[in-house]
Amino acid sequence: MSTKIITTLGPASGNPEVLKYFKEHSVEIARLNGSHGIIEEHLRIAKLATNAGLDLMLDLPGPKIRLGEIHDKLLAVKTGEKVIIEKEQEHKENNLKTLPCQFSIEKYTKINDIVYIDDGKLQFRVIKIEKNRIQVEALNSGPVKSHKGVNLPYGTIDIDFLTENDHRLIEKLLPIIKPKYVATSFVKTIDDIYRLKTAIQNSLHNIKNYYPKIIAKIEMAEAIEPVNITSIINECDMIMIARGDLALETTPVHIRVPFIQNDLVQRCQIQNKPFIIATQILESMITCPVPTRAEVSDLYRAVVLDKANYIMLSGEAAVGQYPKECVTIMHDLIQYNKIQTVHTNKKLKTKTIEKKITTKRNLSKIKRKRI
Ligand SMILES: Nc1ncnc2c1ncn2[C@@H]1O[C@H](COP(=O)(O)OP(=O)(O)O)[C@@H](O)[C@H]1O
Ligand SMILES: C=C(OP(=O)(O)O)C(=O)O
Secondary structure (H helix, E strand, O other): OOOEEEEEOOOOOOOHHHHHHHHHOOEEEEEEEOOOOOHHHHHHHHHHHHHOOOEEEEEEOOOOOEEOOOHHHEEEEOOOOEEEEEEHHHOOOOOOEEEEEOOOOHHHOOOOOEEEEOOOOEEEEEEEEEOOEEEEEEOOOEEEEOOOEEEOOOOOOOOOOOOHHHHHHHHHOHHHHOOOEEEEOOOOOHHHHHHHHHHHHHHOOOOOOOOOEEEEEEOOOOOOOHHHHHHHHHHOOEEEEEHHHHHHHOOOOOOOHHHHHHHHHHHHHHOOOOEEEEOOOOHHHHOOOOOOHHHHHHHHHHHHHOOOOEEEEOHHHHOOOOHHHHHHHHHHHHHHHHHHHHHHHHHHHHHHHHHHHHHHHHHHHHHHHHO
16 A cells, blocks of 8 residues: 555645645545644534545644743744743743743753753753743744643653543544544553543443544653553554654654654554654745755655655644645655556566576576587
């Protein structure tokens, strides 16, 4: 089976014309990211995606630390600027810029730790720790947006696996849209998968003949420990190599992803489990109509070398300027690979036939000589 595409839906792709294009160009699954958007909007987009003939994936946020709602959706920070990160319900007046956070993070940090925001695009150093808030210094400049992820690779996070938000989505959205897949974030052990399955069963107790396939997103250091990963792969229906968080949750940060990807691909193949390669495959195409050479090489690795069952578009399809162009690049590479494979197989076949013929000829020569 050739690789198929998953597209994350959002303002850039939640309309019938784009969804029709997706369906005609190797997209099989539409992903609703439960971390963004309101339930009513997910319901609307889910209906459009189903009408376009796409399968649905509901991606549950899990215990991922995220920023809360930022006033005016965006806050600009400058290198060297001091900023407060505080639990959103515990706001205390101060004269520094303040980033609301969905969880209290002071207990997971130490002075001088680095806090990564928005898949690591922004980095801050911890300079002061107080109850419900930390003070940090920006190590680079940039815009900070609402609901972006916060990663603390040096802290041990003990937030409960299924959050209030997960339960809300499982109870309010799941029974209505009945997605073919439910993806679950920040899985650490097989017990997390059992807990998710129980919560889903409870929510579907009145619904017969429907149960979603479970996708475990691998993005935590604990999940890839040998003692956990084999059983997680075994217990779920599909694995997502969620490289965005994985790059920041494993140390040394940023550089381990390709090594872990290699290991996870092999494990999934040995355990005969379908897998998704996700995140930043065509990141630069959020704002540019063509990919970088490095991105095409990453895509080649996922499709041709790793033979991923699915490759996933996130921001590129949800909020990017070129969602159709991204899908076209992926679709074209998938098709080109198919043609190349047929061509190589044909060449191989011809070579084998030639070899056979040559061997026969040689045989008859030998026979003739003997006579
Ligand atoms: N339904 C949505 N509504 C608005 N914005 C969205 C939606 N889905 C995704 N996005 C935006 O696209 C970005 C990239 O998508 P994704 O990788 O799925 O998110 P994240 O990494 O934050 O979980 C998000 O950070 C968010 O800004
Ligand atoms: C797919 C991922 O998860 P999310 O979009 O929830 O950050 C990821 O971290 O790569």
